[in-house]
Amino acid sequence: MARDKFKTLTEQMYYILLCLRKERCGTDIMKxxxxxxxGRVKIGPGTLYNLLxxxxxxxxxxxxxxEGRxxxxxxxxxxxxxxxxxYERLLLQVKDFEA
Amino acid sequence: MKDVKRKYVNYMPFDYEGIEDLLEREARAGWHLEHAGALFWTFRKGEPVDSTYSVVYRPKVSAYDPDDADPVAEFDSFCEEAGWKYVSGRGKVRIYRSDEPDPVPIDTDEELKLKSMRKSILGSYIVPMLLIVVLLNAGGSGPLCILKRPASVLSNYNGMLSMAVTGTLTLMVLLSFIVFGLWLKKSTVSVRDGGSCASTSVFRKGYKIFEVLILLFAALWCLAFAYEEGAFFGIIGAALILLLILFVMGVGQMTERFRAAGLSKAANMLITIAVVVVVVGALTQLVTWSFYTLEDGKWDRDGSQMIMKVSDFREDAGRQYKYSHRETGTFLMSLKEAEQEETGVSDPDAWLYDLSYEILKVPSGNLYDRCLDQWIKEGIGFEWLDGNEKGTGYREKDAADLHADRAYSYYWNGEEDGTWILCYPGAIVRVETTFEPVASDLEKIDEKVAAAL
Known part of the structure; x- marks a missing residue:
């Protein structure tokens, strides 16, 4: 089933937004x-640029x-x-697994 | 040993795996990509390195727009942070290289990658290639010509091979569209199910085979042109192909230089279109010039080979003529053309006596019928708009007293015009004259042709 844009987040989207709870430079997000x-989740520079x-x-x-670029x-x-x-959707999934 | 080499590289636009494999192979052999041109890529000799290359599709990048420089530079800086260095690119396709072991790929989201590829290829490949296919076929030089004008195309290897070139090119482009569509569908399903894009190696070998065929047919066309029309025209043919290749290479470089110099997108596109129009126009003029040179050079015969002349039909004492005679043939059919044209007349209102004929030898069957159909339809010409209403075109005549199975006479505004088509087993003959036709002309033509066949 197609995912509506940003209705659910991929792992990479999730972690980018998580990182940006604090102000950050785009290129630092990868690291x-x-x-x-x-090291489990790796975001490529092209994917990061597009998602930002x-x-x-x-x-x-x-x-x-x-600052410059x-x-x-x-x-x-x-x-x-x-x-x-x-986050809440993932918690529900964990609860369903544990039930 | 050379430090730089240029290599012909041409892959289907979505075959990023093929491009990456090639570049990595070359890098392991010590050849590193310096510049990706339209047809030829430049490699510089260095140390063998186990580099990783990545082909990235940027749908928002334009080959013409200098304002893309900042977003492009920003994207490149992201890549540099991850150990990827930009090497070269053309328009929406950019090539990066990393010398780190096992680098994080530039695109780690397959869905985004597929979306970028789809947008980039639809915009920068599908539309221009569709235009090329339409132009190739609409101008009367495409493979459909075989159906519409078989007598003109299949009676000489020059025509047959030019159809082979355009036909193979058309088929290659159409097949690559289909393959891209199938790959896109397969990849979409795979990515939706959490997998990665499908392999791009499908049709890679087939694509190469088509390329080889096109080059082979083009080379044979030059040879056929030289054999049938003379060495000079073979050289013209080869020069045309070379000019076309240089043009394709040059246009891309010109666009890149304008973009780098900061020329606006609109100006860049306008100049590119203008250059394309001028160059295509110049090449067309070269073809036309060579055709007229060919036509001018054909009047070198003495008429001894003609099976019929004006004097067989009309009193022509004192008149002077020039003659031409030409024979071509392939394994499918042969065509003998002869022309007798009056010369040395200064009065512009004088009625000149000209006679020409074509004898097309083709086995009876579907091809015979198509050739006959071509000649009959050619007679309609520019008069078709109102010609049929006024009785212009070929009409079948009674062939009972003729050797021919069928005979047609051309009528212009309801009156016979002095042009005939006669059908014999295995041959179709077309005769054109400029003198007023009389009833006995058709019988005389039939006698002469039947004796010659």
Whole structure:
């Protein structure tokens, strides 16, 4: 079944938004996600660039500044809602497994 | 030993695996990609390295737009952070290289990657290639010509091989569309189910075979042109192909240079279109010039080979003529053409006596019927808009007293025009004259032709 855009988040989307709960430079996210997940989740630079563009277009993140070509972002209220919704969906899945 | 080599590289636009495999193979042999051109790619000699290459599709990048420079540079900086360096690219397709062991791929989301590929290829490949296929076939030089004008195309190897080139190219492009569509469908299902894009190696060998066939037919066409029309025209044919190749290579470079120089997208596109129109126009003029040169050079015969002349039909004492005679043939059919044209007349209102005929030898059957159909339809020409209402075109005549099985006479505005088509077993003959036809002309033509066949 096709996923509606951002109605559910892929693992990579989830961790990008998670990282952006604090203001971060876009290119640092790749390293941060890898560290956060002990290397389990890897985000390629092309995917990161495209997802940041899409998140910004959907109002889920906002650019906070730029230094040369490096731009910083932080998550918005809209992004927080999507992240929480995904978190709760994952919790339900865990509960269903444990039941 | 050379430090730089240029290699012909041509893959289907979605075959990123093929491109990556090639570049990695070359890198292991010490040849590193420096520039990806339209047809030829430049490699520079260095140390053998176990590099990883990645072909990335950027649908929003334009080959013409200098304003893409910042987003492109930003994307490149993301890649550099991950150990990928931009090497070369053309329009929406960009090639990156990493020398790190087991680098994180540039695209780790297969759904996004597939979406980018679909948008990039639809925009920058499908539409232009469809245009090329339409132009190839609409201009009367495509493979459909065989159905519409078999007598013109299949009676000489020059025509047959030019159809082979355009036909093979058309088929290759159409098949690659179909293959891309099937690959896209397979990949969409795979990605939706959590997998990765389908392998792009499907049809890779087939595509190469088509390429080889096109080059082979093009080379044979040059040879046929030289054999049938003379070495000079063979050289013209080879020069045309070379010019076309240089043009394809040059246009891409020109567009890139304008873009790098900051020329606006609109200006870049406009200049590119203008250059294409001028060059195609110049090539067309070259073809037309060579055709007229060929036509001018054909008047070198003495008429001794003609099976009928003006004097067989009309009193023509004192008139002077020039003659031409040409024979071509393939394993399917042969065509003998002869022409007698009056010369040396200064009065522009004088009625000149000209006679020409074509004898097409083709086995009876479907091909025979198609050739006859072509000649009959050619007679309609520009008059068709109102010609049929006024009685212009070929009408079948009574062939009971003729050697021919069937005979047709051309009528212009309801009156016979002095052009006939006669059908014999295994041969169709068309005769054109400029003198006023009389009833006995058809019988005389029939006698001459039957004796010659």
């Amino acid at each position: 941060d996600v890898s560290e956060m997940t002990a 563009e899409q998140f910004a277009g959907a109002g889920m993140i906002v650019e906070t500044g730029s 490096k731009r910083s972002y932080v998550i918005t209220e809209e992004g927080q809602r999507a992240l929480r919704a995904e």
